[in-house]
Amino acid sequence: MPSIDYRDAVGGALLVALGAAFTAYSWMHYPLGTVTRMGAGMVPFCLGVILAIFGGMVLFASLSREGTFPQIRVATPLVVLGSVILFAVVIKPFGLLSAAFLATFVAAFADLSFRPLRNAALATGLSAVAYLIFSLGLQLPLPLFAWPF
Amino acid sequence: MDMFSNIALGLETALTPINVLYCFIGVFLGTFIGVLPGIGALAAISMLFPITYHLEPTTALIMLAGIYYGTAYGGSTASILLNIPGTSSSVVTCLDGYPMAQQGRAGVALAMTALGSFFGGVFGILVLSLFSPLISGYALSFGPAEYFTLMVLGLIAASAITEGSAAKGLAMVVLGILLATVGMDPQSGTPRFTFGTLDLMDGLGLSALAMGLFGISEVISSIRTKNDEAAPASARSVTMRSLIPSRDDIRRSWMPMLRSSTIGSFFGALPGTGPSIASFVSYAVEKRVSKTPQRFGKGAVEGVVAPETANNAADQTAFIPTLSLGIPGSATMALMIGAMMVHGIHPGPKMMTDQPTLFWGLVMSFWVGNVLLIILNLPLIGLWVRLLTVPYHLLFPAIVMFIAIGAYSVRYSAFDVLTVAGFGALGYVMRIFAFPAAPLLLGFVLGPLIEQHFRRAMVLARGDLMAIVERPISGVFVVISVLLLGWSLWSTFREAGKRKLLESEN
Numbered sequence: 001m002p003s004i005d006y007r008d009a010v011g012g013a014l015l016v017a018l019g020a021a022f023t024a025y026s027w028m029h030y031p032l033g034t035v036t037r038m039g040a041g042m043v044p045f046c047l048g049v050i051l052a053i054f055g056g057m058v059l060f061a062s063l064s065r066e067g068t069f070p071q072i073r074v075a076t077p078l079v080v081l082g083s084v085i086l087f088a089v090v091i092k093p094f095g096l097l098s099a100a101f102l103a104t105f106v107a108a109f110a111d112l113s114f115r116p117l118r119n120a121a122l123a124t125g126l127s128a129v130a131y132l133i134f135s136l137g138l139q140l141p142l143p144l145f146a147w148p149f
Numbered sequence: 150m151d152m153f154s155n156i157a158l159g160l161e162t163a164l165t166p167i168n169v170l171y172c173f174i175g176v177f178l179g180t181f182i183g184v185l186p187g188i189g190a191l192a193a194i195s196m197l198f199p200i201t202y203h204l205e206p207t208t209a210l211i212m213l214a215g216i217y218y219g220t221a222y223g224g225s226t227a228s229i230l231l232n233i234p235g236t237s238s239s240v241v242t243c244l245d246g247y248p249m250a251q252q253g254r255a256g257v258a259l260a261m262t263a264l265g266s267f268f269g270g271v272f273g274i275l276v277l278s279l280f281s282p283l284i285s286g287y288a289l290s291f292g293p294a295e296y297f298t299l300m301v302l303g304l305i306a307a308s309a310i311t312e313g314s315a316a317k318g319l320a321m322v323v324l325g326i327l328l329a330t331v332g333m334d335p336q337s338g339t340p341r342f343t344f345g346t347l348d349l350m351d352g353l354g355l356s357a358l359a360m361g362l363f364g365i366s367e368v369i370s371s372i373r374t375k376n377d378e379a380a381p382a383s384a385r386s387v388t389m390r391s392l393i394p395s396r397d398d399i400r401r402s403w404m405p406m407l408r409s410s411t412i413g414s415f416f417g418a419l420p421g422t423g424p425s426i427a428s429f430v431s432y433a434v435e436k437r438v439s440k441t442p443q444r445f446g447k448g449a450v451e452g453v454v455a456p457e458t459a460n461n462a463a464d465q466t467a468f469i470p471t472l473s474l475g476i477p478g479s480a481t482m483a484l485m486i487g488a489m490m491v492h493g494i495h496p497g498p499k500m501m502t503d504q505p506t507l508f509w510g511l512v513m514s515f516w517v518g519n520v521l522l523i524i525l526n527l528p529l530i531g532l533w534v535r536l537l538t539v540p541y542h543l544l545f546p547a548i549v550m551f552i553a554i555g556a557y558s559v560r561y562s563a564f565d566v567l568t569v570a571g572f573g574a575l576g577y578v579m580r581i582f583a584f585p586a587a588p589l590l591l592g593f594v595l596g597p598l599i600e601q602h603f604r605r606a607m608v609l610a611r612g613d614l615m616a617i618v619e620r621p622i623s624g625v626f627v628v629i630s631v632l633l634l635g636w637s638l639w640s641t642f643r644e645a646g647k648r649k650l651l652e653s654e655n
Contacts, residue, residue: 008314011582015320022327030339036612040339043600044330047323054320057638061316070581077369077577080549081570084365087553088566096554103553104546111372111542122543126550138203140558 005067008058015055023048076110083107095146100130156278159509163517168211168510171204175212176518179219180525184227184533185544189237190220191587192367194484195359196548199555202356206492207507211514213488217481218270218464218515221424222522225262225457226533229255238424238460241432245445245452252448256391256530257398261450262457263526265406269458270519272410273417273465278512280418285473285498293606294617298626300599303476305630306420308588309637316638318588321579325592326599328353335597336604348564355487357556357565358593361572362579362586364552368545369577392527394450402454405435409458417463420470420478427463428456465515472496472508476595480587483594 026032026041026048033039087103104126108119134140162168182193193216201209224239229246242262249258291299308318331342332352343349394402409431416427435455436445445452468485470476475497477483489496494504501508526533556569576586610616618624 007582011317011584014582015324018324025342030341031337034612035607035614038336038604038607040334040337040341043603044327044341047327047330051320051323051327054316054323057316058314058320061314070583072581073369076372077574080365080369080372080545081573083546083549084553084566084570084573087550087557088563088570091553091557091566092563100550100554104550107546107549108542110369110545113542119546122546126547129547130550130554134554134558138200138558140203142554142558142561 003064003066005062005065006069007067008062012055012057012059012062015058016052017055019048019050019052019055021048022051075112079110080107083110093146093148095144096135096142097127097131097144098146100127152278155505155509156513158505159511159513162207162506162510163211163513167205168208168514169517171208171212172215172514172518173521175215176219176222176522177525179216179221180223180522180533181536182216183220183223184536185539189224189363189367190217190481191359191484191590192363193220194481195356195363196551196555198356198359198484198488199559201488202491202559206489206494207510209488209492210485210507210511211518213485214468214511214515215518217485218461218518219522221457221460221464222263222266222526223533225266225453226259226530227537229258229262229453230534231537238428238463239456240425241428241456242453244432245447245449248446248448249450249453253391254448257394257450258453259530260392260527261394261398261402261454263523265402265409265454265458266461267519267523268406269410269413269461270465270515270522273414273462274512274515274519276414276418276462276466277468277515281469281473281508281512282501284469285501288474288498291498291622292620293602293609294620294623295626297599297602297606298617298623298630299474300476300595300602302626302630302633303420303470303478304588304591304595304599305633305637307478307591308585309633315640317584319634319637321584321586321588322592325589325594326596328358328589329593329596330600335601348562353568353593354556354559354565355484355491355594356559357568358572359484359487359590360552360556361569361574362576362590364548365569365573366576366580366586368548369573370580371541372545392530398450401450405431405451405455406458408434408438409455410462413459413462414466416459417466418469418478420476423467423479424460424463427459431455431459468512472500472511473498475500475598477591480590483591487594 023045026044030041030044031039032041032045083103083106086106087099090102091099101123105119105123108122131144135142135144163172178197179190179193183190194213197216198213201213204212221238224234225242225246228234228239228242229250232243232247234240234243246258246262249255304322305319308322309315329352331349333340333350340350412431412434413424413427416422416430417424432452432455435451436442439445439449439451467478467482470478471482471485475486475495477486486496494500494507552569553566556566557563559565579586606617618627
């Protein structure tokens with residue numbers, strides 16, 4: 001039975017695809033120029049090829065040994081990334097304190113325990129810390145509250 | 150003597166109240182973050198990186214450097230008390246530190262660690278101030294071809310020696326350089342990979358990349374869904390009195406301190422190797438030269454002193470290539486270089502003559518920082534120990550918030566915060582496939598410089614690739630690069646065996 005390290009096989013294949021994409025995109029959209037006078041596309045074009053070669057090596061090496069595929073968690077990364085995105089969306093229209101409160105409130109759910117009251121208390125405390133450090137301490141010109149309507 | 154006027158100038162800069170204050174903030178935060186298990190120097194520096202945008206360049210670097218060597222001090226505390234290394238360079242410290250804690254000698258282990266760290270740090274600073282001027286004097290004659298090949302060599306060395314597969318490290322370097330090409334091409338003005346948005350014209354931000362790759366993805370991986378383990382009993386039993394080492398401890402430790410400082414200084418200055426490797430090697434050396442090697446692993450004080458001395462010496466000498474050549478040997482040093490570039494300072498051989506206050510001020514601030522660290526660590530050890538009992542579920546929302554606000558404060562751009570989220574996702578995917586993130590950051594920082602020097606060298610050589618090999622200095626760099634590349638790729642295919650060996654050593 002052939003043993004394959006699936007983690008490296010998939011990872012290597014992804015690198016090959018990524019390298020090919022960079023090469024193809026720079027070939028189609030940017031002037032390559034000559035070696036003496038290189039265009040904007042030359043360096044990314046070559047780097048894409050090199051990336052694909054290294055990806056191919058990772059893929060090739062994975063075909064002859066065993067490996068375990070790691071466990072992939074879905075909820076925790078989504079909650080953490082979601083809280084960062086929420087901050088980005090809220091900060092401009094609603095101000096620092098609203099964004100800090102919402103982001104920490106949501107992020108606190110990432111350990112998959114459902115304790116909204118504890119999270120709200122934590123978020124309140126951390127928003128206060130954010131005010132103390134960034135507005136009072138570092139004097140950043142961040143509006144604390146805003147209302148876009 | 151020239152040396153003395155430089156040192157005087159440096160001390161003058163380092164001892165201004167504002168610089169001492171930020172040095173203190175840096176080492177304080179460094180120790181704080183180093184003590185917390187799971188957050189290393191890289192995550193710490195990337196989190197606090199945006200704050201330094203608002204400071205004077207010298208002050209900013211003094212603070213960032215303080216965080217860097219402060220984490221090395223703090224990292225040992227978790228190793229000794231919990232058997233969980235706070236940072237990767239404190240892994241070896243667990244071997245003898247934790248047994249000492251179990252024997253009720255945690256206080257002695259912590260005190261000797263602080264002393265060894267101080268000794269190693271001071272030794273490293275001496276090496277740094279002696280060798281940097283020599284190297285940068287030599288590098289003044291370098292042209293684009295030499296810089297290009299030297300950077301390639303540095304990148305290959307840094308990615309090939311990192312743990313795991315060399316092909317993966319090299320692929321990540323290339324990906325980093327590719328990500329750095331996003332934005333306007335400086336030579337032709339063509340926007341590259343911007344997909345028509347103005348947000349990407351200036352390229353991807355270094356701070357957003359670092360915070361996403363090291364901050365956010367670190368948080369994601371260290372959240373345990375059922376944590377809240379009780380703090381161990383030994384964490385509360387460190388009193389001032391228990392810190393005092395016996396005469397025997399001192400007698401056993403001073404030779405290891407000297408040897409480990411030398412080892413640490415050497416590995417710190419080499420690109421690719423660094424504090425972690427230095428700590429491993431110095432532990433192995435001490436075990437080899439010891440008359441009683443059987444005591445190692447059972448609470449030998451030398452086994453704690455050696456790695457902690459070595460990693461602090463290495464932390465200081467890592468600045469040699471960074472400051473004198475402008476070429477970072479590790480991802481942390483790449484961030485330091487990034488911080489300098491944000492302030493319009495280009496580290497390299499000219500920096501020492503053009504910016505003597507910055508260079509010598511930074512070097513001398515290391516002395517200040519090391520003194521502050523020993524003051525912070527010995528009497529306040531109880532405070533740090535108590536920190537270990539803070540549950541992570543209170544901590545990680547705070548980290549997320551600091552990252553988000555920090556990213557936003559750089560340019561007051563919500564797009565930067567979204568970039569952090571994007572790199573956080575990329576970092577998590579990379580962790581799944583065991584792709585190292587540090588080489589990517591190195592490639593990202595050096596990428597624009599490599600491309601510039603390469604294109605300039607090609608113009609000078611009229612497109613003749615062989616011209617790079619024919620110049621004597623760059624030719625040597627090319628030969629070493631090729632040998633290193635060949636060796637590391639060859640070992641990728643035998644890596645399974647090597648990995649087993651490393652695991653059995655731990």
